[in-house]
Amino acid sequence: MMEFEVLKDRGELVRFLFCCGLVEEKVSNAYRSLASRLDNVVAKILLEYIADDSLKHSKILLGVSNHLGVRDVDLEECRKIVGLTSIRIIEDAEKVIAGENKVSMKEIAFEFDNLIDLERYFGEEYFSILQLKLLEALLEFEEVELGLLKEVLEYIIEDEKRHEKILQAIKMYASQK
Numbered sequence: 001m002m003e004f005e006v007l008k009d010r011g012e013l014v015r016f017l018f019c020c021g022l023v024e025e026k027v028s029n030a031y032r033s034l035a036s037r038l039d040n041v042v043a044k045i046l047l048e049y050i051a052d053d054s055l056k057h058s059k060i061l062l063g064v065s066n067h068l069g070v071r072d073v074d075l076e077e078c079r080k081i082v083g084l085t086s087i088r089i090i091e092d093a094e095k096v097i098a099g100e101n102k103v104s105m106k107e108i109a110f111e112f113d114n115l116i117d118l119e120r121y122f123g124e125e126y127f128s129i130l131q132l133k134l135l136e137a138l139l140e141f142e143e144v145e146l147g148l149l150k151e152v153l154e155y156i157i158e159d160e161k162r163h164e165k166i167l168q169a170i171k172m173y174a175s176q177k
Contacts, residue, residue: 012081013137014068019078021061023086028054030093040105040177043170050166053159060152105177108170 031051038044079087 014065014070015073016081017061018065018070018073019082021058024054024058026090026093030096033097037103046166050163105174108174
């Protein structure tokens with residue numbers, strides 16, 4: 001990921017937020033795709049819950065960056081701005097989205113790390129915490145009153161922490177099946 005000190009230019013900061021919104025959107029779609037193929041109702045509901053949250057986060061990040069003047073950034077530019085890790089997250093998400101086979105809890109327990117690679121794919125949750133801190137810095141840079149938006153960002157950070165706990169619980173649950 002790019003060093004934050006390098007992101008001094010307002011335009012680059014806003015494009016960074018836009019790219020982070022794209023990552024959240026792809027991850028949301030991946031969670032939803034995996035949930036749709038699971039044979040376990042509880043795990044499916046939990047993954048859909050995370051997918052809904054991730055989509056909400058994407059809409060906020062894209063909305064703020066749109067409001068600040070950025071409408072579109074291509075993946076190559078995102079690679080330069082946000083770094084290779086985020087592009088790998090998007091690529092991993094696209095592989096999950098492309099999957100068509102049903103997935104049993106037994107398979108999840110046996111192949112969980114191979115299917116999703118928690119460290120890279122769901123590690124996006126940590127990445128989100130960093131992007132939200134950057135958003136706060138950008139809003140201060142813009143001299144915008146944080147008010148309710150800052151509170152919403154704190155809620156998103158809390159969501160990300162819950163996602164990690166839910167994913168660990170699913171992994172443990174799957175290993176017991």
